[in-house]
Amino acid sequence: MLHLFILLMLAVLPAVCFAESNSATSSTRPNILFCIADDASYPHMGAYGCNWVKTPGFDRVAKQGLLFTKAYTPNAKCAPSRACILTGRNSWQLKQACNHWCFFPKQFTTYAEALTKHGYYVGTTGKGWAPGIAVNEQGKRRAMTGKAFGRARKKPPTTGISGIDYAGNFQDFMNAKTEDTPWCFWYGGGEPHRGYEYGSGVKKGGKSIDQIDVVPPFWPDNEITRNDMLDYAFEVEHFDSHLLQMLNLLESRGELDNTLVVVTSDNGMPFPRIKGQEYELSNHLPLAIMWKKGIAKPGRTIDDYVSFIDFAPTFLELAQLNAKRAGMEPTTGRSLVEIFRSKKTGRVIPQREFVLIGKERHDIGRPNDWGYPIRGIVKNGMLYLINYETSRWPGGNPETGYLNCDGSPTKTEILNGRTQAGLSQFWQLCFGKRPSEELYDVINDPYCMNNLANSSDYQKQVSELKSLMIANLKRQNDPRVLSHGDVFENYPYANTKEQDYYNRYMKGEKIPAGWVNPSDYAEKPLD
DSSP, X not given: OHHHXXXXXXXXXXXXXXXXXXXXXXXXXXXXXXXXXXXXXXXXSGGGTOXXXXXXXXXXXHHTSEXXXXXXXXXXXXXXXXXXXXXXXXXXXXXXXXXXXEEOOTTOOOHHHHHHHTTOEEEEEEOOSOSEEOBOTTSOBXXXXXXXXXXXXXXXXXXXXXXXXXXXXXXXXXXXXXXXXXXXEEEEOOTTOSOOOTTHHHHTTOOOGGGOOOOOTTSOOSHHHHHHHHHHHHHHHHHHHHHHHHHHHHHHTTOSTTEEEEEEESSSOSSTTTTTSOSHHHHEEEEEEEOTTTOSSTTEEEOSOEXXXXXXXXXXXXXXXXXXXXXXXXXXXXXXXXXXXXXXXXXXXXXXXXXXXXXXXXXXXXXGGOOOOEEEEEETTEEEEEESOTTSOTTXXXXXXXXXXXXXXXXXXHHHTTTSTTTHHHHHHHHSOOOSEEEEXXXXXTTOOXXXXXXXXXXXXXXXXXXXXXXXXXXXXXXXXXXXTHHHHHSOXXXXXXXXXXXXXXXXXXXXXXXXXXXXXXXXXXX
């Protein structure tokens, strides 16, 4: 009888422990508020010392949490960057999802889908994973970032800003959830994505073009460019205003302390030589994280290299899920929880010494809709890049409007100056063809103006960075370094309306895409 009793207890004990574990989980798992701006660069938040963009929401998160100085997206374009966030994998590990406007592979689960299956109430407002098409095995649209909340609307301050009331939709989400359920919410602001209402930064934001201390040296420093930058700033502030409202709502409901708040952007600002490229201002992005109950010493500045692929593993760990159970195995990123629990400032984890970046096909605008493949690594303040197809135009073909660069007053100003003395250098820097290798000291040269790749003084660094990058890419089974990168060129383009634009241009049809100006198209192909 005693033997039978022991066997029965051993059979019951795991169920009892599991029940206790579940009970503890429901009371200790934090809520998650993930806030992502659309096209905002690293320096342009108040916490980083920018004086012409006011961001009290971001600054509060940084002051009451952690401010990261070296956070990078692996791929500086909307859809692939967001795919990295959601899956914890680099874009070259995501098959079609490495490309912009793709069919998202069914095999990759997002952290939002995983949390939904494991007890979290998950919602979203604004821009989630986009642009592209994501459906399940039954052909139904996937909730990539959670259940959509979008009924709340309000009159926007400019014609370029969305009418979505992001904070109002977050309040609707909070009203809909049950009291004892942990939740996860994706706030996807549509700002500061193009287009802008020209002059709104001055007229409606109360700004002055003299406030801008530095205009990047690859653009002309004039009134047009400065107004464009201030219009961008006004939209960054719109994103931040809704973040601040969300923080205040959580505080009023007593839920802020156990909510992990993450604030960042998907890629750099929508200006020439930044968004859609792989330079410092393209991939280096703002990041502030607060969690009053979980961050050991708030107010720290973190200098570790952090990648967007680290978000999903962080959220899974805090939700007490491993990647296998979540259906997300394997992930490549590394959880940030160790940094949260530390009390160190500056470099916290020595092993976080580099990040990998790269791209394949973004927007249309080349023969056969080919991409512009790049791989890169950032380590110890040095950015090393390999451009694999140097015969191609990095921003898209001139006769198709350089479609991998959003239309803007700044872009048109640069294109108009292509053949003018004193202005042609801006066109070359932003749209001209590039060498096969580039190396920049991004600490002293954050605008990546001085290519050191061919300097005899830097050959050792070029060799070391290249070897480290290639070794890691091979371990990650990157097709580009395994000699079959053409797979990325052959994935179907999900936007059928625009898929044949290039061929139509070649037939003499002038059908300007919606995101560039008609005057941006070169009269004929350039050499």
